Amino acid sequence: MWFLHPKKNNANKIKPAVGLAAPQIGHNLKMYYIRIEETDEETENKKIIEHAMINPKIIGKSEQIACIEEGEGCLSVNGDKEGFVLRSFRIIIEGYDYLKQQQVTITARGLEAIVFQHEQGHLEGNLYYDLINKTEPWMKKSDWIIL
Numbered sequence: 001m002w003f004l005h006p007k008k009n010n011a012n013k014i015k016p017a018v019g020l021a022a023p024q025i026g027h028n029l030k031m032y033y034i035r036i037e038e039t040d041e042e043t044e045n046k047k048i049i050e051h052a053m054i055n056p057k058i059i060g061k062s063e064q065i066a067c068i069e070e071g072e073g074c075l076s077v078n079g080d081k082e083g084f085v086l087r088s089f090r091i092i093i094e095g096y097d098y099l100k101q102q103q104v105t106i107t108a109r110g111l112e113a114i115v116f117q118h119e120q121g122h123l124e125g126n127l128y129y130d131l132i133n134k135t136e137p138w139m140k141k142s143d144w145i146i147l
């Protein structure tokens with residue numbers, strides 16, 4: 001997964017990628033890698049969220065919907081499919097984290113939860129644009145969290 005529109009401070013205009021799943025590079029394995037860099041706007045402290053998941057499973061999802069404001073992008077999809085991609089705001093995920101070398105149960109919220117759901121989709125054969133409203137892609141409901 002990557003962000004469609006780079007933030008203003010990305011001088012190189014490179015689409016920042018945040019995740020890659022094994023099937024995207026020709027491996028029929030239930031694995032993906034996630035790396036999200038977040039900068040706290042006040043303190044400018046950098047926080048890195050990183051997981052290398054093997055056989056992950058989403059075991060819980062919130063009813064609360066969240067979407068990324070500018071939509072989602074993907075290495076495996078030609079051209080940008082624009083619109084809000086409806087995801088759960090909070091998920092619980094179980095699997096083996098290769099970086100930690102142990103079985104983990106992770107509660108993820110917000111952007112981290114969205115990236116997990118995007119990459120999990122690659123293991124389950126669905127792509128982000130399946131989750132965009134076909135007739136009104138940018139329609140939003142007031143109780144959705146837009147990130």
Ligand SMILES: [Zn+2]
Nearest residue numbers: 001074075076
């Ligand atoms: Zn993708």
